[in-house]
Amino acid sequence: MSGLNRLKSRAVGGGSEMVEIRFDKEKCIGALRCGECLRRCPQAVFRSYPENRRRGEICDEWYLAPTYQVLCTGCGICIEHCKPGALSLIC
Amino acid sequence: MCKFCAEHGAGKRWYLNTKNYVDEMVKNDKEREEFVRNFAATVEKDGAYRILEALTPFKSESWMDRSRELREWYIYWHQGQPVTIEETKEIMKIASPIAKVECLCRRVLRAETGGEKYCLLFGMLLDYIRDWPDFTPTGVEPLTVDEAIDEVVRRDREGLVHTVWTFKTPYIAAVCQCATPVCLALRQALDFGYMLHKGEYVGVIDTAKCDGCGECVSRCQFGAIKFDPVIGKAYIDMWKCYGCGVCRAVCDRGAISMRERQSIPELKDEWFEPIKVPGSGRWE
Numbered sequence: 001m002s003g004l005n006r007l008k009s010r011a012v013g014g015g016s017e018m019v020e021i022r023f024d025k026e027k028c029i030g031a032l033r034c035g036e037c038l039r040r041c042p043q044a045v046f047r048s049y050p051e052n053r054r055r056g057e058i059c060d061e062w063y064l065a066p067t068y069q070v071l072c073t074g075c076g077i078c079i080e081h082c083k084p085g086a087l088s089l090i091c
Numbered sequence: 092m093c094k095f096c097a098e099h100g101a102g103k104r105w106y107l108n109t110k111n112y113v114d115e116m117v118k119n120d121k122e123r124e125e126f127v128r129n130f131a132a133t134v135e136k137d138g139a140y141r142i143l144e145a146l147t148p149f150k151s152e153s154w155m156d157r158s159r160e161l162r163e164w165y166i167y168w169h170q171g172q173p174v175t176i177e178e179t180k181e182i183m184k185i186a187s188p189i190a191k192v193e194c195l196c197r198r199v200l201r202a203e204t205g206g207e208k209y210c211l212l213f214g215m216l217l218d219y220i221r222d223w224p225d226f227t228p229t230g231v232e233p234l235t236v237d238e239a240i241d242e243v244v245r246r247d248r249e250g251l252v253h254t255v256w257t258f259k260t261p262y263i264a265a266v267c268q269c270a271t272p273v274c275l276a277l278r279q280a281l282d283f284g285y286m287l288h289k290g291e292y293v294g295v296i297d298t299a300k301c302d303g304c305g306e307c308v309s310r311c312q313f314g315a316i317k318f319d320p321v322i323g324k325a326y327i328d329m330w331k332c333y334g335c336g337v338c339r340a341v342c343d344r345g346a347i348s349m350r351e352r353q354s355i356p357e358l359k360d361e362w363f364e365p366i367k368v369p370g371s372g373r374w375e
Contacts, residue, residue, distance in 0.1 A: 032202055053223075
């Protein structure tokens with residue numbers, strides 16, 4: 001799909017044509033242990049979130065979500081650099 | 092005068108009004124106390140994230156509506172505004188106690204865990220933040236007024252934008268020192284049009300003094316300064332300028348000055364980035 005068509009489909013809300021990042025939590029080793037995707041994404045699409053947080057303790061389970069996915073260009077840099085292979089792209 | 096200054100400024104800029112820093116504001120307001128207490132606890136439950144997630148893949152109309160709602164939510168609870176270095180120094184004299192902690196945005200957006208402390212927190216927020224050490228993995232470092240002023244001057248030279256933050260407006264409990272896109276607020280403001288007011292000033296370049304070195308162009312966190320190769324000088328897009336003054340700090344020629352937003356007819360009511368649907372070219 002050409003860039004122009006993609007823009008048009010976004011404008012009319014045809015969301016199905018958008019690039020989608022799939023994230024496999026089972027494979028991810030944690031954003032603070034690795035964080036390659038967070039640091040390398042040119043659009044800074046990712047955001048990390050702590051899980052099972054408890055008052056008074058430091059949480060070391062931080063996973064990610066492609067929160068700003070609407071800004072994703074589908075360049076694939078995150079996938080190239082994801083060592084555990086937790087990310088994939090659906091175009 | 093901006094809405095915040097009119098309502099909370101008592102004749103001054105709202106963030107220079109001492110009343111907006113007193114602890115009683117938290118002690119006497121249960122709702123605010125709750126918000127300050129839960130601030131560090133709610134990072135995983137962040138409303139903005141849920142909404143963005145729900146809108147992917149999104150429909151244009153609901154995007155606009157949700158963005159408008161979010162803008163109102165932030166104005167009520169947690170609004171920021173860029174401040175110039177002179178005013179940041181004034182704030183350091185008003186706020187107390189002051190301490191610096193690591194920046195949660197950098198951790199959340201870029202997995203930055205270097206231990207460098209960027210965020211200045213004041214008053215009651217400091218009491219509650221200790222409950223959530225994710226916010227403060229390398230501790231809370233108290234600062235005297237002079238130390239705090241040195242700190243903000245240093246960050247200004249590094250090219251970071253100072254922003255002042257409310258915890259249920261108008262109570263002020265933090266000054267952040269940020270850059271794009273590692274700052275959640277700058278990020279949210281530029282890409283989605285909410286969370287950060289534009290500042291009370293707008294930068295202007297004196298073209299006669301500018302020698303076209305380009306230092307300011309790379310410093311601008313809002314993409315407002317461009318280099319014009321035809322005249323060989325930099326210029327500021329005033330519609331995009333947030334008035335932080337970071338460009339002025341690096342100009343050896345003293346070509347950049349800050350003008351009151353109120354003195355510029357078309358910009359005096361220009362407080363927010365337009366809400367856009369990314370990629371569509373639609374504006375509000």
